[in-house]
Amino acid sequence: MSAGHVVIVGAGQGGLQAAMSLRQAGHEGPITLIGAEKGLPYQRPPLSKAFLKTGEADKLALRPASYFEKKVITFRPGSRVDAIDRQARVVRIGDGEIPYDHLILATGTRNVVPPLPGIDRALGLRTLEDARALRQALERPRRVAVIGGGFIGLEFAAVARALGHQVTVAEAAPRLMARAVSPEMSRRFEALHRSMGTGLHLDAPVAEVTDAGVVLGDGHMIAADLVLLAAGVRPNDALAVAAGLPVANGIVVDECLCTPDPRIYALGDCAAFPDPVSGLAIRLESVQAATDHARTIARSISSGQPCRFDAVPWFWSDQADCKLQIAGLATPEDEEMPAGEKAVLRFRNDRLTAVETLNDAKIHMAARRLLASDHVPTRDILAAKDYDLSAF
Known part of the structure; x- marks a missing residue:
């Protein structure tokens, strides 16, 4: 089991998940979670939906304060990291320094x-x-x-x-939603x-x-x-730039979400990583991607062996009484194939790349399983089943 000090910069859902997953994976060393905002880590997706209606901030907290004490995680809210000294392996906050054996950047994005x-x-x-x-x-x-x-x-x-x-x-x-849907x-x-x-x-x-x-x-x-x-976001990559890490629409990481510095990882909205399917560099603005990234990094650190990230991305948006769910990742150029009133299939070179659904959790889950399989069907195979994903 790993025992070094892991410092996580960013206390959103991805950063918190990294701390939680490290403990779940058996990491025994100290963990420090640093968040720029005051208060406990909270869910962001409800901010544009349920919270505007109810104002119930207490329901947004991801974990109570007692969780950090129980799991022996040092949580530092309201703190901003000023710099990373890669040679000394410390992060600087004001006049102080925090040493690290592994550093995880979960710095998120800012509004354009x-x-x-x-x-x-x-x-x-x-x-x-x-x-x-x-x-x-x-x-x-x-x-x-x-x-x-x-x-x-x-x-x-x-x-x-x-x-x-x-x-x-x-x-x-x-x-x-031109960047995201058909x-x-x-x-x-x-x-x-x-x-x-x-x-x-x-x-x-x-x-x-x-x-x-x-x-x-x-x-x-x-x-x-x-x-x-609400005109889009940009990755918070200033710390990485100042530390001499490569940046290109996000902090550049490999298939294991590790930067060229083997001690430093990046996850979530701020990370530019190779798409497991196409190999192209992508950056996902998704809570699920951030938490999946966090689990992958935690496995790498706790096991001492690099673990590849290969999860199927998925997204959702609740607008009025419509729940949009997307499994997979399509580009704006991918072809579209409406499949009934509740689904649209996306194709690239006759290969299924994504499935968009409206109020149909069953088809969404079927699509995620299908896209995660070793045999993603071609357009011809799907056509033979009348594009019914439940048939698979």
Whole structure:
């Protein structure tokens, strides 16, 4: 069993999972978990959904304070790491230093803030503090403008609309969730949001945010007294850059999630790793990817043997009464094949790459098992079964 000191920078779900998995795997050495935010590690996905409705912050905590004492994990909330000294193998916090034998970077992402006039008037939605500010702002009727038609923007839009607010979404791309889903699924969610009374402006980049609302590139004004910025994220990689680690749309790691420094790993939203299927460098903005990464790294450290990451990625988004679930990973160029009213299959070179489902957990789970198997079916094989994944 391993006994060295493991330091984890970042106390989100991935960072916490790394600490938990190390103990579960038998790691006996000290573990230090460092989080920039105050308070206990918490779930982020509900911030754009359930929390805006209920305000029940206590239900977001992933583990009570007693857990860290019980598992002998040193938890340091409200602390920011200033630098990594790879030669001395220490992280620096203020005037102090914490030595490490293994270092895990779970630093996550930050919102993209476009250089637009008045953008500082917009609110973000990344942290519990952000969600509290938004929830307070929604306590009275509002005209809401959302900049960005991705998961977070649309989840927030659905909640705000259900609460009775006037909502308009401005998306720079020609369709909603363009990076994540097929054109067919984009169309279905466009219809959903329009049916709720949400205004949608597609292919409509924002030029300015004013006291009166949002000005689009074509001059159109969206009247709003509350603006949410949900225009994407960027990896928090400054520590890695300053430490001389390679960065390319994330901290570059190998198939075992290890950087070129064998003592340092990266996981979750901040890590750029080789896709097990294509070998291409990818970065996943997904809680599940972060927790799967954490388990893989914990196995490597506790066993002393490098372990490859090969889990099938999956994602979800709850918007109004629709649960979107995605198994696998497709590119925007992958072909689409609608399979009934609840599923869309994605193909690359006739190979199944992903399955998108609406309110169909059974097909979603079947897709995850199928994509994780050694014999992922081709389009011809699926066609012979009328594209019914449950047949496999």
